[in-house]
Amino acid sequence: MSYSIDMTDQIAGATDPVLRLAGISKSFPGVKALSDVELALYPGQVTALIGENGAGKSTLVKILTGLYQPDAGRIELDGAAVRFATASDAAAAGVTAIHQETVLFDDLSVAENIFLGHAPRGRFGLIDWARMRREAAAILTRIGAQIDPATPLRELGIASKHLVAIARALSIEARVVVMDEPTAALSATEIEELYELVDRLKREGKAILFISHKFDEIFRIADRYTVFRDGQMVDAGRMADVTETQLVEKMVGRAVDTIFPQRESVPGEVVLTVAGYAHPTEFADIGFTLRRGEILGFYGLVGAGRSEVMQALFGVTRPARGAVRIDGRIAVIRSPAEAIAQGIVYVPEDRGRQGAVTAMPIFQNVTLPSLPRTSRRGFIRMAEEFALARTYTERLDLRAAALDQPVGELSGGNQQKVVIAKWLATRPKVIILDEPTKGIDVGSKAAVHDFMAELAAEGLSVIMVSSEIPEILGMSDRVIVMREGRIAAEFDRARLTPETLVRTAAGYDRKGVAA
Amino acid sequence: MSLLDPPRSRSLPDRLTGPAARLSRSWEVLLLGIAVLIFVANTQASPYFLDPWNLSDATFNFTEKAMIAFAMALLIIAGEIDLSVAGIIALASTAMGWALQFGLGTPGLVMIGLAVGLACGAVNGALVTRLGLPSIVVTIGTMSLFRGISYIVLGDQAFNGYPDSFAWLGRGYVVWVISFELVLFALFALIYGIVLHRTNFGRHVVTIGNNPTAARFAGIRVERVKMVLFLLTGLMSGIAAVCLTARLGSTRPSIASAWELEVVTMVVLGGVSILGGSGSIPGVVLAALVMGMVTFGLGLLNVPGIVMSIFIGALLIGVIAIPRLVARIRGR
Numbered sequence: 001m002s003y004s005i006d007m008t009d010q011i012a013g014a015t016d017p018v019l020r021l022a023g024i025s026k027s028f029p030g031v032k033a034l035s036d037v038e039l040a041l042y043p044g045q046v047t048a049l050i051g052e053n054g055a056g057k058s059t060l061v062k063i064l065t066g067l068y069q070p071d072a073g074r075i076e077l078d079g080a081a082v083r084f085a086t087a088s089d090a091a092a093a094g095v096t097a098i099h100q101e102t103v104l105f106d107d108l109s110v111a112e113n114i115f116l117g118h119a120p121r122g123r124f125g126l127i128d129w130a131r132m133r134r135e136a137a138a139i140l141t142r143i144g145a146q147i148d149p150a151t152p153l154r155e156l157g158i159a160s161k162h163l164v165a166i167a168r169a170l171s172i173e174a175r176v177v178v179m180d181e182p183t184a185a186l187s188a189t190e191i192e193e194l195y196e197l198v199d200r201l202k203r204e205g206k207a208i209l210f211i212s213h214k215f216d217e218i219f220r221i222a223d224r225y226t227v228f229r230d231g232q233m234v235d236a237g238r239m240a241d242v243t244e245t246q247l248v249e250k251m252v253g254r255a256v257d258t259i260f261p262q263r264e265s266v267p268g269e270v271v272l273t274v275a276g277y278a279h280p281t282e283f284a285d286i287g288f289t290l291r292r293g294e295i296l297g298f299y300g301l302v303g304a305g306r307s308e309v310m311q312a313l314f315g316v317t318r319p320a321r322g323a324v325r326i327d328g329r330i331a332v333i334r335s336p337a338e339a340i341a342q343g344i345v346y347v348p349e350d351r352g353r354q355g356a357v358t359a360m361p362i363f364q365n366v367t368l369p370s371l372p373r374t375s376r377r378g379f380i381r382m383a384e385e386f387a388l389a390r391t392y393t394e395r396l397d398l399r400a401a402a403l404d405q406p407v408g409e410l411s412g413g414n415q416q417k418v419v420i421a422k423w424l425a426t427r428p429k430v431i432i433l434d435e436p437t438k439g440i441d442v443g444s445k446a447a448v449h450d451f452m453a454e455l456a457a458e459g460l461s462v463i464m465v466s467s468e469i470p471e472i473l474g475m476s477d478r479v480i481v482m483r484e485g486r487i488a489a490e491f492d493r494a495r496l497t498p499e500t501l502v503r504t505a506a507g508y509d510r511k512g513v514a515a
Numbered sequence: 516m517s518l519l520d521p522p523r524s525r526s527l528p529d530r531l532t533g534p535a536a537r538l539s540r541s542w543e544v545l546l547l548g549i550a551v552l553i554f555v556a557n558t559q560a561s562p563y564f565l566d567p568w569n570l571s572d573a574t575f576n577f578t579e580k581a582m583i584a585f586a587m588a589l590l591i592i593a594g595e596i597d598l599s600v601a602g603i604i605a606l607a608s609t610a611m612g613w614a615l616q617f618g619l620g621t622p623g624l625v626m627i628g629l630a631v632g633l634a635c636g637a638v639n640g641a642l643v644t645r646l647g648l649p650s651i652v653v654t655i656g657t658m659s660l661f662r663g664i665s666y667i668v669l670g671d672q673a674f675n676g677y678p679d680s681f682a683w684l685g686r687g688y689v690v691w692v693i694s695f696e697l698v699l700f701a702l703f704a705l706i707y708g709i710v711l712h713r714t715n716f717g718r719h720v721v722t723i724g725n726n727p728t729a730a731r732f733a734g735i736r737v738e739r740v741k742m743v744l745f746l747l748t749g750l751m752s753g754i755a756a757v758c759l760t761a762r763l764g765s766t767r768p769s770i771a772s773a774w775e776l777e778v779v780t781m782v783v784l785g786g787v788s789i790l791g792g793s794g795s796i797p798g799v800v801l802a803a804l805v806m807g808m809v810t811f812g813l814g815l816l817n818v819p820g821i822v823m824s825i826f827i828g829a830l831l832i833g834v835i836a837i838p839r840l841v842a843r844i845r846g847r
Binding site: 314316335336337339340341346348353354355356357358359360363364368369371372375378379380386390393394398400401402403404405422 | 721725
């Protein structure tokens with residue numbers, strides 16, 4: 001490729017940006033998503049794009065990849081103005097994006113996914129399958145992924161799918177790679193592998209835009225940062241010149257206590273006992289107790305079986321064996337309805353699919369499991385519904401225009417508040433939170449942590465499944481680490497370090513678990 | 516301040532828009548406008564239209580179909596469908612005709628009609644909720660199955676000779692021009708309207724149609740609700756079979772042919788999302804009135820049946836496409 005020579009020059013100098021956005025504005029009906037923002041991406045460097053949900057990051061990514069047209073402003077590639085009218089224009093200019101939820105096709109092979117839309121052609125314009133597989137294998141080897149190009153994508157795990165997405169980005173000779181929260185669905189080991197890959201892309205001279213909510217990883221891999229707030233660029237610079245606290249302040253526009261809520265935990269009597277709990281395929285030998293007013297953390301790699309245990313406790317999937325006792329009495333839970341009746345509720349990880357009914361209004365989401373309480377003889381009493389919904393959503397500091405607004409119009413953090421309000425309204429004994437702060441902004445995250453602490457202080461028992469080490473360490477009284485469907489270890493918060501957690505989750509005697 | 520038992524406050528408003536603003540943007544108001552337009556057009560087109568007895572006759576064009584449409588609306592809102600309703604009518608009518616030969620009286624005949632309807636609904640419901648089969652496939656199958664049984668029993672024969680007390684159920688008038696069927700229609704409109712819009716069961720139906728997974732995670736017994744809806748649709752088809760058989764005075768295996776499509780058309784025209792999750796009974800009532808008046812008005816003008824179905828088809832597509840086109844133009 002002709003530009004590879006220029007690129008080495010640029011790495012040497014590393015001063016001129018490959019891609020520069022200037023004065024970019026974009027409005028939607030009623031919302032100014034971006035106003036007069038700047039962004040510069042340099043070859044061989046990672047620029048972190050930081051901002052709360054709704055700051056305009058996604059809109060910017062869509063402009064960069066040709067999905068949206070800016071209302072005003074300039075996009076310059078190597079100093080020359082360009083226009084990305086369509087997604088293929090952006091791709092042809094060497095801009096590619098790896099999204100949070102990979103946009104790949106389960107029923108196609110790995111090689112087909114990598115080359116979809118730009119497959120090597122042979123005679124008569126037909127796809128040259130042999131060459132496609134050969135080139136796919138070469139790219140996969142280059143990024144250190146041990147994946148057979150002929151494998152159907154469906155058979156791969158999330159981490160491997162990300163590798164395929166990255167291979168796809170490389171297959172179009174990308175110069176600018178946009179990574180939109182690439183680690184959101186990955187476990188600790190997989191994240192390390194992703195970092196190595198980012199380093200490799202840097203060495204190849206790619207300019208990388210890295211969007212993330214996690215400050216530890218921003219400090220780990222980014223060279224520069226750009227901060228967005230409410231659709232405006234508030235600051236940009238070198239990572240070496242800022243601290244985490246400064247970045248958070250720039251991002252939220254105020255000083256935020258990033259420390260987890262301090263709490264005096266005095267766990268009471270045992271509320272929940274699980275013994276010999278086993279599922280035919282997902283988990284085995286699960287046994288633990290949960291006390292009143294306690295926060296029990298569940299840590300593990302993705303696929304360790306944590307969510308599966310919780311969903312069995314909530315009656316979604318039925319375990320083959322085992323006993324569950326609530327307040328000392330054997331509890332038979334065969335459906336979520338029975339779990340709710342016994343006082344166990346579950347805030348799922350997949351908010352949009354399992355947690356909220358996004359097309360329905362806030363108040364109807366909140367009252368859904370409490371309808372028997374707000375109704376009389378099965379007939380709806382709307383005033384009671386509004387009252388119940390308002391009580392709990394306001395206490396959780398829900399930001400909404402009105403209670404009849406569809407939940408889908410709210411931000412991720414506020415949707416999560418609606419789901420939590422729904423369960424608090426049932427006055428449960430045990431609340432299970434599965435990745436409660438996944439994909440929500442820093443402000444809402446702190447709010448969710450505060451509720452958890454308050455709930456525990458009021459005597460509710462909390463189980464928190466989380467893959468974020470700071471959250472596990474900051475919130476839990478005790479931590480159970482799961483590995484391959486079994487409990488690997490149980491720790492008190494006092495004698496727990498991040499290293500212990502990671503090593504226990506991955507297995508002591510094995511290093512570098514394959515993706 | 517407690518999270519588990521917080522005090523009541525009043526700062527987040529219930530609704531942003533008032534009832535008048537919500538109403539003005541609703542599908543029902545659009546339908547009402549169309550209904551009025553067609554009514555006026557009919558009065559202009561034919562001097563006989565405004566005659567009370569003519570208007571009363573016009574109601575028979577939709578009452579039986581609309582009774583099924585109410586139950587079908589709930590089923591479609593819940594994300595399922597029943598295409599076997601006309602087949603159920605055929606089977607229920609055949610069963611009544613067969614029972615007639617053993618000298619059964621009107622109460623017995625009605626019981627048989629309703630029982631067959633319920634049983635057919637139970638078959639559909641069990642296949643969908645127990646075996647997890649898609650309802651569109653199951654009910655395309657039972658559509659042929661139910662009517663097929665009717666053809667085997669009857670061949671090219673017909674059952675006749677229903678008693679006069681039975682015939683009243685299809686032809687009788689309660690007071691003046693108000694027929695028994697019209698009363699049933701109004702009664703069921705009220706019942707289904709209350710069930711869908713004012714009960715916990717109705718809320719569950721809407722929730723299931725929007726997101727069956729989240730509904731289950733919220734403790735709703737999804738399969739049980741769907742089973743009830745299939746039973747209701749079967750029962751309403753049984754009631755329609757009683758009325759239709761009584762009105763025609765005979766049973767042939769081709770009875771109520773292609774009604775399933777007219778019922779579904781009525782439901783969709785009434786503003787029920789074919790993808791599930793939203794819709795209203797007032798909308799279905801208005802759609803029934805519109806379809807009934809169009810059919811009758813064109814009939815008064817001696818327009819052939821095929822033109823009527825073209826008109827209904829065009830109306831359906833038009834009414835569904837126009838709001839989307841308007842939204843697209845506004846979105847630019």
